[in-house]
Amino acid sequence: MKVVILGSGVVGLTSAWYLSQAGFEVTVIDRQARSAEETSFANAGQISYGYSSPWAAPGIPAKAIKWLFEEHAPLKIKPSLSPELIQWASQMLVNCQLEKYRVNKSRMLTIANRSRECLAELNRNYDLNYQGRTKGTLQIFRNPAQLKAVEKDIALLEESGTKYQLMNPAQCLVQEPGLANMQGNLVGGLYLPDDETGDCQLFCQQLQQMAEQAGVTFLFNTTVDKLNSENNQVVSVETSQGTIHADSYVIALGSYSKHLLAPLGIDIPVYPVKGYSLTLPVIDQQHAPNSTIMDETYKVAVTRFEQRIRVAGTAELAGFDPALPDKRLATLNHVVSNLFPQGVDLAQAEYWTGFRPMTPDGTPIIGQTKFSNLYTNTGHGTLGWTMACGSADILTRIIASQGQQSFNELSVERYS
Numbered sequence: 001m002k003v004v005i006l007g008s009g010v011v012g013l014t015s016a017w018y019l020s021q022a023g024f025e026v027t028v029i030d031r032q033a034r035s036a037e038e039t040s041f042a043n044a045g046q047i048s049y050g051y052s053s054p055w056a057a058p059g060i061p062a063k064a065i066k067w068l069f070e071e072h073a074p075l076k077i078k079p080s081l082s083p084e085l086i087q088w089a090s091q092m093l094v095n096c097q098l099e100k101y102r103v104n105k106s107r108m109l110t111i112a113n114r115s116r117e118c119l120a121e122l123n124r125n126y127d128l129n130y131q132g133r134t135k136g137t138l139q140i141f142r143n144p145a146q147l148k149a150v151e152k153d154i155a156l157l158e159e160s161g162t163k164y165q166l167m168n169p170a171q172c173l174v175q176e177p178g179l180a181n182m183q184g185n186l187v188g189g190l191y192l193p194d195d196e197t198g199d200c201q202l203f204c205q206q207l208q209q210m211a212e213q214a215g216v217t218f219l220f221n222t223t224v225d226k227l228n229s230e231n232n233q234v235v236s237v238e239t240s241q242g243t244i245h246a247d248s249y250v251i252a253l254g255s256y257s258k259h260l261l262a263p264l265g266i267d268i269p270v271y272p273v274k275g276y277s278l279t280l281p282v283i284d285q286q287h288a289p290n291s292t293i294m295d296e297t298y299k300v301a302v303t304r305f306e307q308r309i310r311v312a313g314t315a316e317l318a319g320f321d322p323a324l325p326d327k328r329l330a331t332l333n334h335v336v337s338n339l340f341p342q343g344v345d346l347a348q349a350e351y352w353t354g355f356r357p358m359t360p361d362g363t364p365i366i367g368q369t370k371f372s373n374l375y376t377n378t379g380h381g382t383l384g385w386t387m388a389c390g391s392a393d394i395l396t397r398i399i400a401s402q403g404q405q406s407f408n409e410l411s412v413e414r415y416s
Ligand SMILES: Cc1cc2nc3c(=O)[nH]c(=O)nc-3n(C[C@H](O)[C@H](O)[C@H](O)COP(=O)(O)OP(=O)(O)OC[C@H]3O[C@@H](n4cnc5c(N)ncnc54)[C@H](O)[C@@H]3O)c2cc1C
Pocket: 006, 007, 008, 009, 010, 011, 012, 029, 030, 031, 032, 035, 036, 037, 038, 039, 040, 041, 042, 043, 044, 045, 046, 047, 048, 222, 223, 224, 225, 252, 253, 254, 255, 256, 274, 275, 276, 277, 301, 312, 313, 353, 354, 355, 356, 357, 378, 379, 380, 381, 382, 383, 384, 385, 386, 387
């Protein structure tokens, strides 16, 4: 059976891998010259199973108002609000209710935990080197309110069997000695020992090679323009290189998935939440991070790859604007200079921006649509690298079972 996957970011690529391993004949189409050139290019590098949480959480609406007036706030909103953004933000507000947060987080944890098993198996069976580490995530708190707020997550971590350790400031410094500069400024931390780190783009480059060797066909430099349907089936996809036919089609176009589905009458609430990163070399081993540090105050992650550090964060609601304004980059500069002043040299920083394909409930949209041979694997928002392998495995089970396994709570059906 022939499956065409639209998009070769980390989500499309892992989908291609798992579907080809299950015996499908897979073709991947992407407008770029190789995999992971858009949002999967320079993300924070957290493979953070334990940290998998929706951004829509109790307390966020009040915080969002406060952030509007802060210089280094994690959230920025461009003054011109589009109807699309207003609709998405209203749905997000609804998802801030505690009960909805609990459901959404537990769905994300389920996918993330499946991802952990899948990535571990890939690493056991193949010689992948994506500068990965298995040293956990340390979420650091600078005030008692942050420590208190984490209590709502502890019960869910326990329910899902996710290992964690609440740390006092001294334990945080033992875990991450490079944070010595923060002595006296931390009130504690949440350590998630099973979390991993790694360069998503390096992973994708290697997985692309493995997929090619396994028989997957990649059509790069090919733009997807339109899906054609008849009755309740998609019959072809129109691209800049001509019309392509398959038995099934998977939409994995990240933030651009919405536009391709809209003409078919499928409305997925995926908004491009812009984020920024910087990558810079380690100049002093003693004063650099070991793994990922998540600074809760700024919601900025700092991750170690071999001799580099990646710093990433900011959620900007501004549509598809690729600009790199100095005032946004200043927040990342501020956090890394505050945490690791001796470990980095900002003069060598490389800056990047990407659009997180974000759903209002934080959970990706995986599964069948109202067209029986059209599937989505998109909307991974802040944690697409973390959830990619598990999502691809779930999608493969859905397609292989021909409707027997539905995972309806993950599909677009949950919004109807
Ligand atoms: C600043 C930042 C930090 C992040 N940090 C983390 C992190 O630490 N951990 C984590 O797990 N996640 C993180 N994420 C999120 C993660 O990067 C995304 O969820 C993930 O990359 C989404 O992958 P994707 O394959 O869905 O989308 P993409 O990587 O964007 O892939 C979509 C593909 O579709 C192609 N495409 C789009 N439109 C067309 C078209 N019309 N025709 C042909 N091709 C098309 C694009 O070229 C692209 O290759 C971060 C994101 C940002 C922005």
